[in-house]
Amino acid sequence: MARLNIEASPASSLPRRFLLSAPPWGMFAALLLLSDDGSLLVTRWQPATLALVHAFTLGVLGNTMFGSLLQFLPAAAGVRVHGGNRLGHVLHGLLNVGTVLLMTGFLTGWRTGITLAGVLLPAAFILLGGMTLPGVLVARGQRLLRAGIGLALLSAVITGVLGGCLALLLNGHLNMPLLALVDVHAAWGTLGWIVLLLAGVARVVMPMFQGSAKMPGTAQVAWTVALLLGLCAGTWRAFARDDVSWLGLTLVVLITAFAGTALWLLGRGPRGHAGPLRRSWQLGLMLLLAAAMALLSGARNGLLAGALGLAIALPLLLNGMALEIIAFLGWIELHRRIGRGVQLPGVQRLLPEKDKLRVLFAQLPVSLLLPAAVLYPRSWLSRLTGLAMLLAWLAVWRALNGVNRRSERFVLGIKGHP
Template identity: 45%
Template sequence: MRVAVPWLRAGGGVTLALVHAFTLGVLGNAMVGSLLQFLPVAAGARVRGGPWAALAVYLLLNTGAVWLVLAFRWPGWLAPRPGGLLVVMAFLGLAALTLPGIVRVSGSRLLRWGLGCAIAAGVLTALLGFALLQVLAGRWSLPLVDVTNAHAGWGVLGWVLALLVAVARVVMPMFLGTPNVPAWLQGSWIGLLYGVLATVLAMALHGRVLPVQRGVAAVLVVAVGLAGVWLQQRARRHGRHLLGWFWRAGFALLIVAGSVLLVGGEHNLLRAAVIGLGIGLPLLVTGMQLEISAFLGWIDLHRQCGRGVHLPGVELLLPVRDKSLVLALHGLAAFMLLAALAQPAWASAGGVALLLAYAATLIAQTGVVWRARRFLKTRRRMA
């Protein structure tokens, strides 16, 4: 059954395609992959299923994401519901692989709660998205606009931002030497976030709007940005660590996005989405991804070579010059996208700059694998 919704055909589908390309294609892949690697190493939680189960989640997520982007862009040719179902299966699979280990592991209760709630929020986001596709297909009857806002809130705040906050509690002190946010303060933020999101969803299902929902969401985003910038200023190693610059820029842009959202208005909602979703969050995720990739590359070398072998350091596996180029290109893309908000003619240039930035990110991460393999080959020749 093909979807024949006038709003999709009138151009709304292009916006949906772009949003889901970022949320599922960029942020979704980075965060699911990082989570599967982070849990055993940093949280001590066992991931079930092994590599094949992780590969299944990867294939489901990306097949569903590509399907949705194509279906939203060309709604007359492809129905989006199969893509939505694949994304639901991917998040259910992710929960099945990770939640049992998080529940059983001992350690920081705050970290386990943060990770578990974020994963559950990802599942709920996918389910809400599939429900909206059923509405678009004329099969279900729900308040479309209100549930769409709840879907976006649970996805961007409950899944992406909450997972970043939980992981940052470990990653920032580890890589940058930042102090920790007081546990009571971070716990209060988590409780307030999910309390607001649950209230918004309950009201949305009844076709009602919480009068201050956008303002509360904006304040929660600004709070994360301010806390992140404050911690970066107190980092012991930020002056010589590029991750600090990625995160400074990302947190600062979250402050801007939240402030724009506070102003209100549909145009400002679009501006906040571009600044936060298109620039700020990807900068945070990309910076973390580069550090984790190099760290995991070093761990893999250690496993293959064993003790007593002098291994190339993390900075040799992913040189500073490569990370600097990635940061510079993401900065250029950010400038182009911000310019496009004032002058839409810059949008095409912004798209090209984004492609270059993510191509450089891919090449930098591929370089970790290439350098590790070159080291192993050289060692075998010398043995």
């Protein structure tokens, strides 16, 4: 099992700024639903629907994954991140300013905003790759972990470049088949970037934090090879034959394999580890399976699959880990500020289990309401879903910020009682 290297961790402010940027984007998505007139969840081609999707993929998932990687790579994988805080500020700006421009372009029809986003967002993914991939390639040990993360980062760069091509295409600066490009971009982003990264990191975090068995190396290699071959073959088929069925089949089979296997491994773990993180992962994995089944049942259920996967399942998985990471960041910062000779509060005191449970319970109504709003698109149901989603992301925001409040309270207590 990997051991955490506290001294190799970056300045806590670097990953924290990304993790704290995710909940506001979830709240923004909720506001879009609250203002829905009944058309937001009918088709994926509505500009507001595109904004909703990218609020999750870039704002919520993007910020959480960027921040988690910048902490996980040096602390758990022994990978040096180049650039540190200096490039971290640039990376955060590129991702979030680019996302703001994209949202503005979608919602107002501002073409220049979409074009600018088509430059800044690929630059963010390329910069992330530049900061992390060299270290992934030269680090020692944990070859399967580093291979999975490295391939996910490469997929992230491909996703960003494809997104930039879409922005140019929408403004008439590029001539490519639109439908094929959209589905290829979505497949590389969902499966190659997000799910592959989760599968790679799960090799460490599931045994370490949830007490599960580790995925057999041979099985993980076979799954990863199948993923890459499926995405490459599906991409060729989409552009050469205007047929995205191979991409759809790849998504269904490999997401089902990942989610089903992870659920099986978690189910075999000891009951003593059945805390909020494990429950969050179990629920998220079950909903990810439901998303794959919805995608398998036909193109008409593509919106339902996206809602289940991108807006509910993946945030559940990533939020569970973000809560663990933010508490660990708080403890590291206290360790560096106060030094030796003072007993520090444990990670569980900085973020109690009850706060994690509140976050999990706050997300349950959205898990029921959002699929219902997709299947029965009515403005009142969308607005009710938006209200539930707003409360859920407020709970995430409060829990993440609670670590800093408790840390500062502890520091003030130390100063007041020398």
